[in-house]
Amino acid sequence: MDETTLPLRLSWARLHMAKADEATFEELYEHYLPRLFNYMIYRLGNRQLAEDLTATVFEKALTRIATYRRDRGAFSTWLFTIARNVITDHLRQQARAEIVNLDDLCALAAPETPETQYLRQEELARLYTGLNLLAEREREIIALKFAAELPNTRIAQVVGLSAENVGVILYRAIGKLRKRFEEENER
Amino acid sequence: MKENQLDMSTEFSRNVDELLRGARAEDCNVLSGEYRANLEFAERLARTRFRPDPSFQARLKQSLQEKLAPEAGLKQRLRALLPRQEQRPQYAPRTGLITARRRLALGGLLVLLLLGGVLGWRAASTVLAEGEVVKLLRLRNQDVVVFMQEAYRQAYQLHTRIGVKLVELPEKGVEVYPTVAAAQVVVAFPIRIPAYLPPGCRLKDIRVLEPSAVVADYQYLDDRYGFGLISILQFPHLNTRGEKQDLFFRMGEGTREEIILVLDRKPAILATGQGWRGVRWPGRKGYTVVWEGYIVNWEDGDMVFSLWSTLPREETLRVAASVR
Numbered sequence: 019m020d021e022t023t024l025p026l027r028l029s030w031a032r033l034h035m036a037k038a039d040e041a042t043f044e045e046l047y048e049h050y051l052p053r054l055f056n057y058m059i060y061r062l063g064n065r066q067l068a069e070d071l072t073a074t075v076f077e078k079a080l081t082r083i084a085t086y087r088r089d090r091g092a093f094s095t096w097l098f099t100i101a102r103n104v105i106t107d108h109l110r111q112q113a114r115a116e117i118v119n120l121d122d123l124c125a126l127a128a129p130e131t132p133e134t135q136y137l138r139q140e141e142l143a144r145l146y147t148g149l150n151l152l153a154e155r156e157r158e159i160i161a162l163k164f165a166a167e168l169p170n171t172r173i174a175q176v177v178g179l180s181a182e183n184v185g186v187i188l189y190r191a192i193g194k195l196r197k198r199f200e201e202e203n204e205r
Numbered sequence: 206m207k208e209n210q211l212d213m214s215t216e217f218s219r220n221v222d223e224l225l226r227g228a229r230a231e232d233c234n235v236l237s238g239e240y241r242a243n244l245e246f247a248e249r250l251a252r253t254r255f256r257p258d259p260s261f262q263a264r265l266k267q268s269l270q271e272k273l274a275p276e277a278g279l280k281q282r283l284r285a286l287l288p289r290q291e292q293r294p295q296y297a298p299r300t301g302l303i304t305a306r307r308r309l310a311l312g313g314l315l316v317l318l319l320l321g322g323v324l325g326w327r328a329a330s331t332v333l334a335e336g337e338v339v340k341l342l343r344l345r346n347q348d349v350v351v352f353m354q355e356a357y358r359q360a361y362q363l364h365t366r367i368g369v370k371l372v373e374l375p376e377k378g379v380e381v382y383p384t385v386a387a388a389q390v391v392v393a394f395p396i397r398i399p400a401y402l403p404p405g406c407r408l409k410d411i412r413v414l415e416p417s418a419v420v421a422d423y424q425y426l427d428d429r430y431g432f433g434l435i436s437i438l439q440f441p442h443l444n445t446r447g448e449k450q451d452l453f454f455r456m457g458e459g460t461r462e463e464i465i466l467v468l469d470r471k472p473a474i475l476a477t478g479q480g481w482r483g484v485r486w487p488g489r490k491g492y493t494v495v496w497e498g499y500i501v502n503w504e505d506g507d508m509v510f511s512l513w514s515t516l517p518r519e520e521t522l523r524v525a526a527s528v529r
Contacts, residue, residue, distance in 0.1 A: 069258075145250070186211065
């Protein structure tokens, strides 16, 4: 290969890398946006806030993408660690808890038949009330499991516990939430 | 007891993961009623997904893609992948290495031209040596000399203040057509042209390197160079023989490269630089050629484009983005 062509050959390889990056962005966005938004709703219960903080997380992730190291953990772990920190920062800045808008939650839930939708609205209200009564860590782990859909090993990395501990806390938290849910049902 | 609880919670998590994947939880008859109740509740939770509003989804995506534009995040991130090149392009010093014989010849021709009182575009040509054509142009109040050495398929522009700009042409198989339509007859793919060209810019000619690669040359009047050039090389990834093509305009050492986004945010390479090199002419001393400009390389579908220009950066990118 003659040396004058070498730089552009390398550049061409980098161009393909950039293309791959853009494709990767699309793929990551489509894959993680619903989960991230779902996680925000689980944690905050407010649609507008969930949208704002979801946007903040993606922006932070993009600007810090160079700091992500694949050998240090999965991308989802990295992304949800950012999400968790964003929520923590937000809650720290808020003197009061965010107002939960149950109508918002119902509007966001996956559409079903009118009958089941009505039941779901009732369920959502009770679910959110129940979640609010859980300890912060329990609520966090439920959100990371059911909204972010992370396996216990990754939740463990995000919250700084062992995977076994995460499993135990999850099981107990679901038990507590179910009982409160059922108690509300009986009223 | 502790071990049982650990087993149960591990089993529970595994079942929840299955539910989240859309599968059903495993039969858990052997486990306690509480476990089953928890799992049923988990199933209801797993079905509860809050969906982002589609308009929010689209809005955020657009906003993030804008942030991926050259001026923001992606550029910095991609820059980190590129080797650092601090050297910035500078205007070339005036070249002073033209041989005395050539100076005399050119000087004579220039004097003739100036004496003629030519204003605006005016061209004359003469044969200085076998196979060598020299064109003289007087442009506004600047004198421009264009050399074309057929034997080496190299064209040179000389500006009296700036220096010499080099455009390399392939050595073989070049046919020149005056219009896109004329070239299109012998080219196997639709020739794309820029929808935008700077004011005063016009097609000079189309060079067909072979049926699967063409270069469209555009000329314009430029205060800085007197006479500027935009060359757009285009070719399919594979030539008519199915072989991968690898033709690009080149720059010399010290070229600064960056990845930018043009054409609906498709990535492209922008090379900025000035080139200099010694050129050997048969039986003559070599002399240094200096030029400065931009090269943009990008792909669009099966086509590859390499645009060379002496326009300012933004104008170069605007022309590149308008090639359709």
